Amino acid sequence: MTDKDFDLTRRSFIDRVMMATAGAGMAAAAPWAVSAASAASAGADPVKTNPVRLGVIGTGDRGRTLIQNINKTRNCAVVSICDTYAPNLAKARQWVGPTTRVFSDHRAMLDAGGIDAVVIATPLHLHARHSFDAFDAGLHVWCEKAMARTIADCGAMVTRSQAANKVLQIGHQRMFHPTYLNALKRAQTGEIGSLTQIRASWHRNNAWRRAVPADATDRQINWRLYRDSSAGLMTELATHQLQVGNWFFDAPPTRVIGSGSICFWKDGREVYDHVALIYEYSGGRKFIYTSLLNNARYGCEEQIQGSKGTIEPELGRIYQEVPAKVLALQRMQKDVARGHKRTVPIGGATWFPELPVTTPGESLGWGEYDETMLQFEGFGAAVRAGKPLPGLLRQAYQASVASLLGEQAMDRGEAMTWPTNLVAI
Amino acid sequence: MSIVAQVERFVAMGTRVELHVFGGGFADAVIAARRAIEGVDDALTIHRPSPTTAVNDELLAGRAAAIDDPVLIEALIAIQDVHALTDGLFDPAIDQRFGGAGWGDVVFDPRTARIAATRPLALDFGGFGKGFALDRACAALRDAGVVSACLSAGESSLAVIGEHPLGGGWPFAIPHPLVDGGVLVELDLIDEALSISTTVGAGTHAPERAAMIRPSDGAIVTAARCAVAVDRSGGRAEALSTALLVADDAGARRLLEGGPTRRFLYDLSHEAAPTVDVARMHAA
Numbered sequence: 170m171t172d173k174d175f176d177l178t179r180r181s182f183i184d185r186v187m188m189a190t191a192g193a194g195m196a197a198a199a200p201w202a203v204s205a206a207s208a209a210s211a212g213a214d215p216v217k218t219n220p221v222r223l224g225v226i227g228t229g230d231r232g233r234t235l236i237q238n239i240n241k242t243r244n245c246a247v248v249s250i251c252d253t254y255a256p257n258l259a260k261a262r263q264w265v266g267p268t269t270r271v272f273s274d275h276r277a278m279l280d281a282g283g284i285d286a287v288v289i290a291t292p293l294h295l296h297a298r299h300s301f302d303a304f305d306a307g308l309h310v311w312c313e314k315a316m317a318r319t320i321a322d323c324g325a326m327v328t329r330s331q332a333a334n335k336v337l338q339i340g341h342q343r344m345f346h347p348t349y350l351n352a353l354k355r356a357q358t359g360e361i362g363s364l365t366q367i368r369a370s371w372h373r374n375n376a377w378r379r380a381v382p383a384d385a386t387d388r389q390i391n392w393r394l395y396r397d398s399s400a401g402l403m404t405e406l407a408t409h410q411l412q413v414g415n416w417f418f419d420a421p422p423t424r425v426i427g428s429g430s431i432c433f434w435k436d437g438r439e440v441y442d443h444v445a446l447i448y449e450y451s452g453g454r455k456f457i458y459t460s461l462l463n464n465a466r467y468g469c470e471e472q473i474q475g476s477k478g479t480i481e482p483e484l485g486r487i488y489q490e491v492p493a494k495v496l497a498l499q500r501m502q503k504d505v506a507r508g509h510k511r512t513v514p515i516g517g518a519t520w521f522p523e524l525p526v527t528t529p530g531e532s533l534g535w536g537e538y539d540e541t542m543l544q545f546e547g548f549g550a551a552v553r554a555g556k557p558l559p560g561l562l563r564q565a566y567q568a569s570v571a572s573l574l575g576e577q578a579m580d581r582g583e584a585m586t587w588p589t590n591l592v593a594i
Numbered sequence: 595m596s597i598v599a600q601v602e603r604f605v606a607m608g609t610r611v612e613l614h615v616f617g618g619g620f621a622d623a624v625i626a627a628r629r630a631i632e633g634v635d636d637a638l639t640i641h642r643p644s645p646t647t648a649v650n651d652e653l654l655a656g657r658a659a660a661i662d663d664p665v666l667i668e669a670l671i672a673i674q675d676v677h678a679l680t681d682g683l684f685d686p687a688i689d690q691r692f693g694g695a696g697w698g699d700v701v702f703d704p705r706t707a708r709i710a711a712t713r714p715l716a717l718d719f720g721g722f723g724k725g726f727a728l729d730r731a732c733a734a735l736r737d738a739g740v741v742s743a744c745l746s747a748g749e750s751s752l753a754v755i756g757e758h759p760l761g762g763g764w765p766f767a768i769p770h771p772l773v774d775g776g777v778l779v780e781l782d783l784i785d786e787a788l789s790i791s792t793t794v795g796a797g798t799h800a801p802e803r804a805a806m807i808r809p810s811d812g813a814i815v816t817a818a819r820c821a822v823a824v825d826r827s828g829g830r831a832e833a834l835s836t837a838l839l840v841a842d843d844a845g846a847r848r849l850l851e852g853g854p855t856r857r858f859l860y861d862l863s864h865e866a867a868p869t870v871d872v873a874r875m876h877a878a
Contacts, residue, residue: 490605495749498612505616505759506596512765512780515749516790516822 179241179542182347183209186543189350194357198419201558202345205547209243217246221549223311224249224284226275226299228261231313232290235340236264238541239288244549247288251278254385275299279306286336286552289313292392293399297322304333309552311545313340314412315404316569318397323569324592327562336557338548339565341412343482345540345547349413352473352482356417360487362476364417367456369410369472371402374465376434377442394438401440402460403572406469411575412568413471413482414448414456421567422448422456422574424586429579433463446575458575487531563594597759600624606635607724609748615735616742616759623738627731631747634727637665638719649709650716653700658710669719669726669829671704673697676722676833683837683845686722687715725789725832728753732787732828753787753828771820772862779822779858787828791835792820794862818862825856 186206190196196203221244225232228250239245247265251272252258258271272278279287279302286309289299297317303310310330316323316339330337343349356364381390392398393405415421427446434442442463448456473480478489497515504511547558570591578585598618602625604611611631615624637645645663652659661667676684677697687697695715702709719726724747732753735743743755744764754764763782770776771792781788821838825831838849838859850857 495610495612495746497749498614498744498746501744502599502601502614505599508596508760510758510760510762510765512767514767514769514777515746515752516766516768516778 182540183543185347186345186350189347189354192354195350195354198353198357198416199344199350199560201547201561201564202350202543204558205345205543205550208550209543209546217243220244220246221286221552222246222248222284223286223288224251224278224308225261225288225290226251226278227290227292227295227313228252228257229254229290232257232288233261233264235288235290235313235541235545236261239545240264241542242546242549244553245545249278249281249284251275254389256382256384276302279303279308285309286311286548293404294318294392294397297326300326300337301329304329304335307333307335309336309338309548311336311338311340311548314565314569315400315408315572316565318400318404318573320570320573320588320591323566323573327566327592327594330557330562334555336548336551336555337562338544338551338557339562339569340541340544341409341561341565341568342540342544343409343413344416344561344564345543346482347540348485349482352480352487353417355487356473356475356480359477360489361473361478361480362490364473364475365454366474367414367417367471368474369407369414369456369458369470370467371406371410371460371469372465372467373462375462376436377462378434378436378438391438394440396439399440400573400576401438402442402444402462403576404569406460407444407446407458407575408568408572410458410469410471411448411456411571412564414450415567415571416564417473418450418454418456420450421587422450422571424449424584425571425575425578426584427575427579428582429576432461441579444575444579446578448571448575489531566592566594599759602628604628604632606631607727607747608639608641609724611748612746613731613735614744614746615740617740620735620738620740623735623740626734626738627745630730630734631727633665634669634723634730637663638669638723638726640716640718646717646719653709653711654714654716656711656714658708661707661709665730667704667707669723670702670709672726672827672829673719673722674702674704676830679830680833680837681845681848683841683849684721684833686717686719687711721791721836722829722833724748724751725753725787725828725830728787728828750790750792751787751828751832752783752789754783755785757784768822772818778820778860781822781824783824786824786826787831789823789825789828789831789835790820791832791839793839794818794820820860820862822858822860823853823856825853 183206186202190199190203223239223245225236225247236247239247247269249270250261250265253273287303289296289312291299293315296312300310300312316326326337379390381387388395393401425446425448429441429444431441432443443461446458470481470483478487480487497513501513551558574585597616600615600620602613613624613627640647645666649659649661673686685696687695687700695713699712699715728745728747728751731745732755735755741756742759745753758764763784765782767780768778768790770778771794819839821835823831823834825834834857838846841849846859850859
């Protein structure tokens with residue numbers, strides 16, 4: 170891709186975000202996206218003349234993906250990288266410039282200075298500590314979701330950022346995706362009626378286990394499978410979809426019940442490989458969630474169900490609650506349009522089975538561009554302004570709390586009500 | 595220049611409804627027609643709380659009821675007409691739970707809109723409601739000046755307004771319910787309604803589909819039959835096709851003689867019926 174091509178796709182991507190977020194309703198529902206897109210749109214200079222200097226802590230697969238997205242931005246640059254595992258650093262070097270400083274200890278990176286903010290892509294249980302250290306060093310923080318291993322640490326990250334007067338932004342790229350923004354806009358205009366249920370799933374058919382090199386430990390590489398470091402499917406996958414649920418319902422849940430098990434991958438892991446939960450929202454609304462690791466048929470999706478239609482944002486489709494057409498009448502209508510009259514064969518069943526709709530639906534519009542770029546441009550703008558993107562942290566905080574509360578509901582086998590002692594944002 | 599058509603598709607009366615209105619400028623009329631059908635659904639349904647279920651609660655408890663829903667009142671007035679028209683073979687008060695109960699046990703006074711019954715019973719407007727709903731939709735469309743339209747409620751209940759947009763009648767072919775590609779009868783309709791009732795074919799084994807009951811003896815009709823009726827009124831057409839389906843031989847003959855070119859009954863009990871066989875059409 171040439172620089173010109175890249176600039177065009179970036180431009181069209183931002184234009185679509187701007188279009189999807191236009192209007193008072195969306196300004197209130199997705200203010201972070203409005204701010205990020207406005208800032209990105211206003212920046213005329215394509216060259217990184219004075220970028221926000223980022224130090225990336227954690228250069229595993231996710232961290233390296235983030236570096237590639239940061240490289241696409243106009244206002245951020247990776248100037249330092251850090252990882253305790255040398256092979257990760259070696260792989261990351263190909264995506265950064267030769268002057269980028271390399272560290273094996275995050276404190277050394279913070280002490281070395283020369284950065285405005287850190288990007289944290291480490292195992293979940295380290296997010297809080299790395300964030301605290303960054304705030305103490307006077308730096309802003311961009312952190313991968315979920316926020317932290319415990320609800321208390323999630324809250325502490327918020328309070329520490331507030332006390333330090335530094336930006337804390339959590340990685341929820343769907344919040345910047347034009348398809349999701351467009352879906353929310355269409356839901357807000359009433360196209361699918363009253364939203365009463367969201368059915369979400371993230372189904373995969375693999376062990377979620379990585380090969381462990383000779384110079385590493387299983388807990389180091391497969392930290393997602395151990396309870397000390399992760400809540401497994403809940404924090405690594407469900408968090409994204411719980412954010413979508415809270416966002417579309419415009420509220421956090423009131424209660425959650427659930428069941429979790431290690432049902433298929435009995436390989437010594439500690440986290441569930443099957444989870445099924447129901448999150449209750451005010452007014453009787455429900456978010457029904459399943460995630461498992463031995464069947465990929467239904468993949469990753471959120472089915473946002475209203476009285477007049479359904480939105481499936483991962484598929485990028487919107488479906489109306491309209492019955493299938495009567496083919497004979499459809500043909501009659503086409504005949505009339507072309508001036509042709511013939512007998513209409515009709516007289517079939519009155520009843521029709523309530524099978525899943527098989528119509529293709531209408532496209533919500535998919536972006537060919539990566540929304541992760543925009544969330545970093547938004548982060549860069551927030552760092553420059555010294556003010557977080559509005560509304561984003563509350564969404565992220567509530568999504569992380571919801572995922573951890575779900576874990577508690579499954580562990581205890583009892584309904585968990587939404588905490589009343591959360592930090593105010 | 596092609597003829598402008600407006601189509602409205604929605605679910606009501608437990609089935610899919612399509613309104614095809616020809617000629618421009620009838621957007622509001624189409625919506626009014628849809629609202630008319632949905633209004634009938636709301637008034638006559640027994641599958642969720644409705645004016646009809648409220649009345650049924652009273653009748654089942656042995657009490658009289660005052661009706662304030664205008665659609666239900668109009669439906670009951672029409673029921674009186676079709677009950678007489680079908681020699682009592684169409685009966686909205688038939689219920690397997692109450693053997694022998696029927697419309698004859700109902701006392702309905704249209705002037706006071708009060709209804710009572712001499713024994714516990716419940717009303718069920720199946721076999722009438724869709725046609726009645728189409729009548730009201732047609733009235734809404736005609737009031738708005740529509741002169742050419744085709745309305746379908748689940749394909750078994752149809753109504754047309756005026757002539758086909760290209761002139762002449764609306765040509766329909768009623769498929770044989772058991773023979774792929776077979777046709778029972780072809781009919782041209784102008785300002786008429788068509789109803790098809792059958793005990794065989796697609797949809798007859800639908801979940802919770804009510805059995806066809808003969809009012810005269812309370813027997814469940816199991817014979818393989820298909821009845822077709824055409825009438826100016828959708829409610830009457832539907833009641834007639836229902837009545838033909840449940841009628842004994844003598845009753846069917848009387849009904850068929852009342853409309854020899856507009857009422858048809860097919861005995862499909864032995865084999866695939868011959869197509870467009872006039873001789874058998876009139877033999878129950």
